[in-house]
Amino acid sequence: MPDASLLEAFPTPTDTPFVIEHVAEEFTSVCPVTGHPDFGEVRVRFAPGPGSAGGVCVELKSLKLYLQSFRNEGAYYEAVTNVIRDDLAALMSPQWLRVTTVWRGRGGIRSTIVADAGNPPGC
Amino acid sequence: MPDASLLEAFPTPTDTPFVIEHVAEEFTSVCPVTGHPDFGEVRVRFAPGPGSAGGVCVELKSLKLYLQSFRNEGAYYEAVTNVIRDDLAALMSPQWLRVTTVWRGRGGIRSTIVADAGNPPGC
Amino acid sequence: MPDASLLEAFPTPTDTPFVIEHVAEEFTSVCPVTGHPDFGEVRVRFAPGPGSAGGVCVELKSLKLYLQSFRNEGAYYEAVTNVIRDDLAALMSPQWLRVTTVWRGRGGIRSTIVADAGNPPGC
Amino acid sequence: MPDASLLEAFPTPTDTPFVIEHVAEEFTSVCPVTGHPDFGEVRVRFAPGPGSAGGVCVELKSLKLYLQSFRNEGAYYEAVTNVIRDDLAALMSPQWLRVTTVWRGRGGIRSTIVADAGNPPGC
Amino acid sequence: MPDASLLEAFPTPTDTPFVIEHVAEEFTSVCPVTGHPDFGEVRVRFAPGPGSAGGVCVELKSLKLYLQSFRNEGAYYEAVTNVIRDDLAALMSPQWLRVTTVWRGRGGIRSTIVADAGNPPGC
Amino acid sequence: MPDASLLEAFPTPTDTPFVIEHVAEEFTSVCPVTGHPDFGEVRVRFAPGPGSAGGVCVELKSLKLYLQSFRNEGAYYEAVTNVIRDDLAALMSPQWLRVTTVWRGRGGIRSTIVADAGNPPGC
Amino acid sequence: MPDASLLEAFPTPTDTPFVIEHVAEEFTSVCPVTGHPDFGEVRVRFAPGPGSAGGVCVELKSLKLYLQSFRNEGAYYEAVTNVIRDDLAALMSPQWLRVTTVWRGRGGIRSTIVADAGNPPGC
Amino acid sequence: MPDASLLEAFPTPTDTPFVIEHVAEEFTSVCPVTGHPDFGEVRVRFAPGPGSAGGVCVELKSLKLYLQSFRNEGAYYEAVTNVIRDDLAALMSPQWLRVTTVWRGRGGIRSTIVADAGNPPGC
Amino acid sequence: MPDASLLEAFPTPTDTPFVIEHVAEEFTSVCPVTGHPDFGEVRVRFAPGPGSAGGVCVELKSLKLYLQSFRNEGAYYEAVTNVIRDDLAALMSPQWLRVTTVWRGRGGIRSTIVADAGNPPGC
Amino acid sequence: MPDASLLEAFPTPTDTPFVIEHVAEEFTSVCPVTGHPDFGEVRVRFAPGPGSAGGVCVELKSLKLYLQSFRNEGAYYEAVTNVIRDDLAALMSPQWLRVTTVWRGRGGIRSTIVADAGNPPGC
DSSP: OOOGGGOOEEEOSOSSOEEEEEEEEEEEEEOTTTOOEEEEEEEEEEEOOOGGGTOEEEOHHHHHHHHHTTTTOBOOHHHHHHHHHHHHHHHHOOSEEEEEEEEOOBTTEEEEEEEEEEOOOOO | OOOGGGOOEEEOSOSSOEEEEEEEEEEEEEOTTTOOEEEEEEEEEEEOOOGGGTOEEEOHHHHHHHHHTTTTOBOOHHHHHHHHHHHHHHHHOOSEEEEEEEEOOBTTEEEEEEEEEEOOOOO | OOOGGGOOEEEOSOSSOEEEEEEEEEEEEEOTTTOOEEEEEEEEEEEOOOGGGTOEEEOHHHHHHHHHTTTTOBOOHHHHHHHHHHHHHHHHOOSEEEEEEEEOOBTTEEEEEEEEEEOOOOO | OOOGGGOOEEEOSOSSOEEEEEEEEEEEEEOTTTOOEEEEEEEEEEEOOOGGGTOEEEOHHHHHHHHHTTTTOBOOHHHHHHHHHHHHHHHHOOSEEEEEEEEOOBTTEEEEEEEEEEOOOOO | OOOGGGOOEEEOSOSSOEEEEEEEEEEEEEOTTTOOEEEEEEEEEEEOOOGGGTOEEEOHHHHHHHHHTTTTOBOOHHHHHHHHHHHHHHHHOOSEEEEEEEEOOBTTEEEEEEEEEEOOOOO | OOOGGGOOEEEOSOSSOEEEEEEEEEEEEEOTTTOOEEEEEEEEEEEOOOGGGTOEEEOHHHHHHHHHTTTTOBOOHHHHHHHHHHHHHHHHOOSEEEEEEEEOOBTTEEEEEEEEEEOOOOO | OOOGGGOOEEEOSOSSOEEEEEEEEEEEEEOTTTOOEEEEEEEEEEEOOOGGGTOEEEOHHHHHHHHHTTTTOBOOHHHHHHHHHHHHHHHHOOSEEEEEEEEEEETTEEEEEEEEEEOOOOO | OOOGGGOOEEEOSOSSOEEEEEEEEEEEEEOTTTOOEEEEEEEEEEEOOOGGGTOEEEOHHHHHHHHHTTTTOBOOHHHHHHHHHHHHHHHHOOSEEEEEEEEOOBTTEEEEEEEEEEOOOOO | OOOGGGOOEEEOSOSSOEEEEEEEEEEEEEOTTTOOEEEEEEEEEEEOOOGGGTOEEEOHHHHHHHHHTTTTOBOOHHHHHHHHHHHHHHHHOOSEEEEEEEEEEETTEEEEEEEEEEOOOOO | OOOGGGOOEEEOSOSSOEEEEEEEEEEEEEOTTTOOEEEEEEEEEEEOOOGGGTOEEEOHHHHHHHHHTTTTOBOOHHHHHHHHHHHHHHHHOOSEEEEEEEEOOBTTEEEEEEEEEEOOOOO
């Protein structure tokens, strides 16, 4: 089962705004209806809070273990995406967070889900 | 014949805005003039209404069956695109919906049609 | 010689704004100076007027024949692009029209010409 | 139903050996078990018999219509490939014929089938 | 655990030699040392025995289920490859069989393993 | 009309065997049945005779003009390929010559024709 | 030495705003320090002044000869880019001009320089 | 150890705003926890201050040597990116500077870090 | 310094011939003349001896550590390749071994070195 | 002018046969007829003689300088290729040498020339 307690964070090393993206190319979970495996890619992009204000960044290895905890979980695409968004937002309280899941497809249809928290840094 | 009754929906699992894209890479219908088959890709992108307000999302397998129902239908590119847009807008009443059809071409000309309903989420 | 009378149109099948793109990958004309053939791609993208207001869309096969009528015409890149833009704008009076020609190059320089009519739909 | 009577041929225009390949990128048939459509590519490569000895080549448009006749046929990958090989071999009695079908996949597995008749020209 | 009893076969539909390739793009097992998941692609290519001599071909859906049975199995790359080769050879007694596994890599090294049974068809 | 008299040659600059390939990416002729233009690529690969034995190579600019002379010629794929092969073989009497034409396709089928003269250099 | 007198222009053929891009893929100059050759691509994109107001466009062949005049010139990346921008701005007085140079790199670092004159057309 | 004293600059050769990007494709440092090497790409993009106001640009070879000084340095992705941003900002006081590091990944997750100084030129 | 004692092996798990390829995409050493780093890819392909005859395969993690031991070694391309070939041949006594190094290049020239030991398996 | 005296060699570091390929991606010379520059890629592949028998390999930097000496030389494609082959064969007396030149093309035709010396190593 997805286990948010696996996630760890470290203090943002600067107060200057910056953006981090982690892309896990090998994500798998299970379709709750058919029991067949789903395969996809999970992209996490965020602007952490400033270090002097207690901002934190998700630690890379803990993110990997957290994503592996979905391996045998039966969950819809939409639910997987929203759970990851919520767990990471709870961990980091970032200025902005975007979770994108890109699924390799079933029955000739491939899907992408995009969920945000907070406001993206000004462009 | 295209059959909108094949489409099913499920409640949006969150109130936080998010975006879903389904890409059906293997769509085929028939040219109403020549009777020759047309081949293309159908992309459906939408921001569903919030769950607590009765928002719904199109169910993936029902979308697949719906798109298959065009297989032996004679229809112009523009009509196919507008029909799919209208059927999905009627099903979901989404905040925003974009249907894009990308056709592999006839006689050395390939075409793309883009039809929207509602307003895209702020970028 | 380019022959605008080859172009035909059909009524826009909806009043909801949408965008159509036709890409002719195999366009050829002749350099008016050297007599050597030029090869390129012609992209036509437009937002037609609404059907209830008399809006029309260019018919695909007539577009193909029209573009073939440039085959032995001597014309500069810029002129070809402006002529196609003007002929299609006269035919359709669209809300917006963009003609892009992409030339495979002569003497190590490849060129692209972009000509618009009207205003693009709000993004 | 696949209809071999749609196939036509014309006399090989030379006695010098040569090789012809036709690739139909948009082939579709139906899975005989599930009724779902299959999509793929059909490649036909052959060395025709010499013209002075009555050799013939399949005519391109007739090949297109023949392949379209599989559109609503329920047939396994292997059967489709063998039927096309047999029908073309019966039509042309070529020195060599290779039919390759490349399927876009179902359930995450994509397949390729290769069937020959006669001996390939010396390399 | 990998379960060869999931594999099913059907009679080869012809006596003319031909070659079949199935590519499962989404294979996963588990590293027996670290417990971390491995991801890769499994390619199965074979020339079945002739139908009149009792030759059989592996059935596609059963192959999919068989490959899914490795999901939580701890096994080295080399062992996975040899087990699949042995199980399919036992099922089909083919004229020739090649199993190729392509792994996405760990620690910056990606690996490919190729195992054969029998002799490839004359080229 | 194709005009072989446009072709010119120069003496092979060496007696050591070597291979030359010229690829004309922008070839066009006309379908003799429909009158529609065909577009493709012509590849000429050859091993010229040795210079001291009177061997010659086709001159590049003359090849370009020769290929342009097919521009408004109605000819089948197979005939175009065989005519080019015969004209170049007559000009150069090479040790080996291969003419490959790659056509962009009509009606969803793209074709390739390969015609040789003489024997390829030992590999 | 770069020779701006090689540049020629012709009157803009229309008053409707449009954009022209010329890409010279094969540019070379010489590093002023080491004397080693630099290789890169020069992209010139501009919106010419309207024809009725005396607007002009750079002539393609003269642009080619002008760019060739840098062949044995020792010049830094930044200087090459600014010189081309200044010479073309002086020639055309365009509404907007962007010169981009893309260098293939030295010592594992590749560089891109972008220099503008005037304001880009409203997007 | 990273050595900012290796960095050198030269006066901006113009007062017209322009943008420079240097991409070092072969960057390596060491993970401070595991001691394993990290590999990535460092992109430096900046708008230098105008020459007449004392603006300077980083010299290319000094940038290369500076980046090589991270070779055996143990540092996290985020720290590497912020250090390079700070060192280059201190050297150049540019109008705008963006440092992007793209890491090839560890354990199936690849990362990108983007850090800015100043405001990007108006687009 | 390269350290062959880091290499470990495990018994070949079968007597049936098979082939293993490991590709380390991120290899670096140092040019012995200039002291600048070189970057490349190392491909190791081999057919191990049969398990019942004492055949062994190189262990993946030990290969990674061995390749990392070249990090600060000054060595020419040719020497790196021959050393790896010799060290792996000494470790495994394989039926066949091919080491290929692909270097990203210096001064505009990229290089590939291929060194074999023993005879490749019959094709 | 091409200057073979720029070429230097070093002793082959082993007696075990191996193959070296150097690819110079940025070669330029001048067309002897038009004076326009030609651009291309030069690939040099060879099996050096064994070290104990006095075998040598071309030194990489000297090869770079040698290839740069063609920069302002007027020479046909075929001549450039044969000269490089002859100069390198005279320098190294290799077991096998292949020089391939790949030209970016003039007038829509791109060319490749392949010249060998000696016999390729057994495959």
